[in-house]
Amino acid sequence: MNHLHGAQVTIRCHRCKVLGVECSFETSDFIHVSPQTPSHPSPAETSSSSSPSFVAGSPFSVTESYGGLNTLATVASSRPNAAENRPNSAAKQYRINVEDLVPTATTPIWGSLSRVDWTAAPMLAIQELVRCPSAQDPNLQLPSGERLSDILSPPEITSLLEIFETRYTPWLCAQPGPLESKNSLLDLARCTIASRHMVPEIRSTIAPRLQKLTEEVFLREVFNPQASLESIRALLILSVWTPICGTGAEGRDGRLLIASAVSMAMNLHLQDESKRATSLRAEEGHLSSEKQAELNESMLRWRLWMYLSISESMLCIGTGRPPVSHLSQLDLEMITLSSFPQLNVAAVRDFRLGITAKLFNLAETALKVRLKSVNNLETFFDDINACIYSMEGLNRLLSPLSVVTQCDAFYSQMLILQYNACKLLIIHHALREIRTTWERDAPEMPWYAVETRGQIPSLFWGHVGLQNSETVLSTFLAVSDLTLLSCSPDNVFVMVGFAATWIFVTNYTLHQLGNTQLVGASEHLQNMTIERLTQIAHAPDHAAARCGYFLRALMNAWEQRRPQPGLLSPTDICKLEISYARFPVPFLTCVEFPANNSDLFMDDAFWTSFVANLNSDTFTVDTSVGT
Template sequence: MKRISPPPSDNPAPKRRKATSQACAACRRQKSRCEILDVPVPNHDGAPVVIRCHRCKVVGIECSFETSNLAHFPPPQTPPAASPGSSRERTVPETASGHVLHLEDIIPTATTPASGSVLRVDWTATPILAIEELVRCPRRDMHQQPPGADRLSEILNPQEITSLLDIFETRYAPWLCAQPRPAENSNSFLDIVRCTIASRHLPPAARSAATPRLQKLTNDLFVREAFNPQPSLDSITALLILSIWSPICDNGGVARDVRLLIASAVSMAKNMNLHNASMRVLSLRADKSPHKNPEMFESERKWRLWMYLSISESMLCLGAGRTPVSHFSQLDQDILNQSSPAHLTLSSVRDIRLGLTARLYDMVQNALKVHLKAAQDLGRFFDQINEFLDSLESLRRLFAPFPVITQYDNFYSHMLLLEYSACRLLVLHHAIRETRTVHERDMPAKQWFSATPLTYRVAFSWGRLALSTAESVLTAFLAPSSEAELILLGTAPDTLYVKITVASTWLFVCNFLLSQLQLSVNGTGVGVGGGWRCRTTPAARCAQGLGAQMNVWQGRKNKQGQVKQPHPPLEPQERGDPSDMTVLDIPYARFPSLPMANTNSEGGEEGHVDVNSQQQQQSQQEFGAGGARPGADSNPDFFMDDAFWTSFLQNLDSDALNAHGQIPTAT
């Protein structure tokens, strides 16, 4: 029986949809997905908009869309009622330079509406990512591309190459707990990356000429190595280094996704079976055959590389809303347990520090996986978090004496204390946020910070611990004083400065809300020196952000008339250009004034707060079962005010922060 075809329809068949976009040249060559995730907003002067695809941004290569006439037209302006998200976009004002920060691109979580028409974005969900965006400088397009080069020797002379490789090996490699190795010049991708990172130590004239060419050579080779089907250990190490340190000539405005870089390195390592290297090391150690020593050395090298890949991925994903793929296994712990040298050497000290760092981030990742499911489970959640805090404290007791009992890598062992305090702060931050989020969801009529499952308020208990922990971060950061230690401090990984800024912001926000300043930052200048003076380095950008915070605090104090100027005015040469100072406009009305100490008491001075009596009142009011915190009831977002973060971002002009080489200094 023949199938009867349906009668022809009066409506013509729909036409085939034409392709609306085409991949850029680089993505077509690599047969990769080409996406334009964000389109820059045009300036008021009608300058053309330059577009780059997301992959070219991440990889750091030139995109054909930049030179295409089709990609230079400004995006059409959508009327306010055209899309549901238009009101959300209007809450982020455009800065004077046309640089717009979109909250949706920063925080990968849903927003929580509040009373009124003001959008409240929970910046506390990803504190590290939030600070990274706050200190990010705007994009500065290079009008002239640096001349290309195929080899390292075409950019640097042999003496410069040897010097930079030696600098990296002595100052940067210890951050990776890497075993000592000779600084050989092989013109490999790893040597090029190491010279690119260490090029900040070149003389100014040589640095300005060499660093752009080194960066271009690194970008060109990165594409080849990232898609190499047979990667090498040196290539994985090079990607690891690029994810930890930013080149000093890196364009701050371009989203440099370091987490994508480390994820690529982890994926390459898994393809080489590095995640099973611990199993092979244990097997060879059990065999104890002398003729297998070369294989043992290579297996231990692979195991160490995998360990620090796992540490770096956890370090970069912490506080950024990302989940690391790699993890610290029991086999890794077994290897560390077997590594108990009779005498401490440089190699053994770095192995011990490697194991302690891995255990630290493994504990923190496990702590951040604990969530408060319901408000009635707060007692159990409180116990779980405190168990992790106790475990972290036990771990701290192991590496706290390290800078004293060994003569090797004392500075780097001391920095491990800073890492510990920063991780502890993030755990406390997570615990407080979980308490607030769940209580606002389950008990909206009850103030979240008043939760008292165990006869005292957990929010204030963790809050006070967080404040002391944030102070510990800054104390560890300010402890190095010798010139040699300050030089080493300038080589710290980028994430270290972000964590320092997070700790400082914690203190800043709490001081802002409490309307008092009893911390050591009062009268302290925020500045950098030496190799940090390049305004594109992470240290300089974070210092500028801290300077902006200090300016906000000083402006608030002067406006309220609480504190007189504690120091005489600076001399003109110390004060610098007024345009270098950053001033943020914060809506003070959103922060209710809290009761201050009695300034008219006998023997008291104006603006003086009796710390001892205030702490006694706090211990009675905060930890009493039915007590109430003075002034807390008037501020439902005490300690974790998301409106503050939104206002802070809206008023932070990144161009003003990074347009000048001098660091803003608060007096």
């Protein structure tokens, strides 16, 4: 089995570098980089270090987050040449085979990326695969003690801040306002992220200096006992978007940065702002000018808390790491979703803020539903379906948003992508819960053949996952404004990578049945997605480029294994014809499932029956059967 290889990295803060002493970041169990050689630690040894828990006010929060920022600020020696920028060339670094993503019965949950059961924490697995290795020059010297004005001229600062305001701020659902520049950490963070839009020749010299200055200013600000809202916003920005040098600088774990930002926000009691704002809003219309200013400030702080929590959920979901922040019921009720917003930017952004919060809240709730034993399958089936139906109700509200209003239409459209990615995660979670529970408690019975409520959950949910996967890719490709698409948060590209990987694994498993493959547009969607990711990438170290490289490696592996189209018979074609409805599969009772065949996440017997169902001329949908 092949493995991913990463360069050996020494993490050391600026102070320890200057003093030439050992840094606590070098020996921290909470900071992780890609290993130089693959290792195979046991689940017990690695689970604790792979998923540390955070507690508000914990002394680890700030230290860990700086380790992440220090890693991202590492600069490679020089810009890659044109050949190194090509996806096919970069994809060779991954050395990954499709079968590496199909866990066996003995695959450990934690360990080397090519050996772990990626289904345990799918988003974390894709994040790590997207994080490509880089070369570093230890002799590279960058000036320190600079100010933002020493690196950029005032017109350049204004230009970069305007770029951030128009292309990135809407992702944060922030209210439009005057553009301010105070030479603060917030300005520096915004300029650092927006510097990716500079021409490569200028960016290669400017971006490393901006990142180093960000690192130094960050050290002063993050240890400030009187943390400012600007510092928290800066950390939020740096957790959602990785700075780009265009030289292959290393990635970092945004979950550590956002956890520190949340901890700082909780120290300022931002989690209680909904109570304060609600109290002031109750008197709206009778407020003095001072009280109105207090209400405006409270709403500003509450919106920041909301998007901090949303961003932490976005970065932690599907990674096995529970978020530190939790939205209260009052937080979720602050924005009324029962009536459509006024057609202005402020109202639409507040509406998106509320609906995004509910989307991730529902997804997190569904991912907490566990199948405790084989005897609880009926309850588990009902609970998961209830979560899915709740999300579909939310989808009714968000789907028309980009059509009926032109305010931030692109960002509303991307909500549909996030919705389908979250729904795919729920389906993925539900299937894995059934698989692992049956393999643990009833290994004599194939997990994919179990029935409840007159349904076979593996079939009932399996096709829904494929539909969600294809919808994620279709939505991504349907965007016409490629400039805005290239500014998407890093985690959006991870969601795209997860959806594409789901299709890859499905196709490969079908191939293992005996030259069977999905028919339809899935493979075209994958190829177009790879091309689009490459097209919009700002640099080789942009998350879009990294995701494209990884998916190209998977596509190359699949192309070596897929059956030739001319060799397929009509019975070898899997058609997606099952609608998402309540249906019985009565003829599956005669299918003989081989015992103890748990080598694949989507086992061959499961897919044999799945293909048979899809191709059966006698297949009928009975909507009278309830769940």
